[in-house]
Amino acid sequence: GQQVMQIPQYQHVQEGEDFTTYCNSSTTLSNIQWYKQRPGGHPVFLIQLVKSGEVKKQKRLTFQFGEAKKNSSLHITATQTTDVGTYFCADRRGNTPLVFGKGTRLSVIA
């Protein structure tokens, strides 16, 4: 079935460093959604990307959708301890269910 691959699986950064997680697919994606899950919490929606080459920003977070719509990235500038959690990309194609990647777990060392 459809599957999105996320890398890296884990990332440890010093507070203030930048962080990037990548989401890749072997097939064209309809749209990509990004979610954040804090330790012990539930996934919370961050953003949705629909258009080829789309770039969206939320404060220190920058989301990109690849030109071929086969990959996406989430970049956090100057990480803070509040950024700790697991970041998931989720693929949605038409009316099919939301399928999640395995996530990238971010640890921020103060």
Add this chain to the structure above:
Amino acid sequence: EAGVAQSPRYKIIEKRQSVAFWCNPISGHATLYWYQQILGQGPKLLIQFQNNGVVDDSQLPKDRFSAERLKGVDSTLKIQPAKLEDSAVYLCASSATRGHTEAFFGQGTRLTVV
């Protein structure tokens, strides 16, 4: 706006016992999902409802798992009999339509099978 409500929050059962989880989605949300999240992994879809009809249950282990959404609102997920590998967090989510909208998740039910 009230969020997605799930109960119970925690459940510990012995293998071969039965268990049921309940979900009340956000009012007016037609789409309801049940996900299984094993520790350290991403949420895995078990079943998707559109109103009271099943859209996708291809990954639901139907020999032991069942789900229903009577009247297109609340939903229950049942496991009978439970196995050790069913230990996970069971997340319920809802969204306004089946299209390009975000999913809102409940707090989840943490199931431990011993």
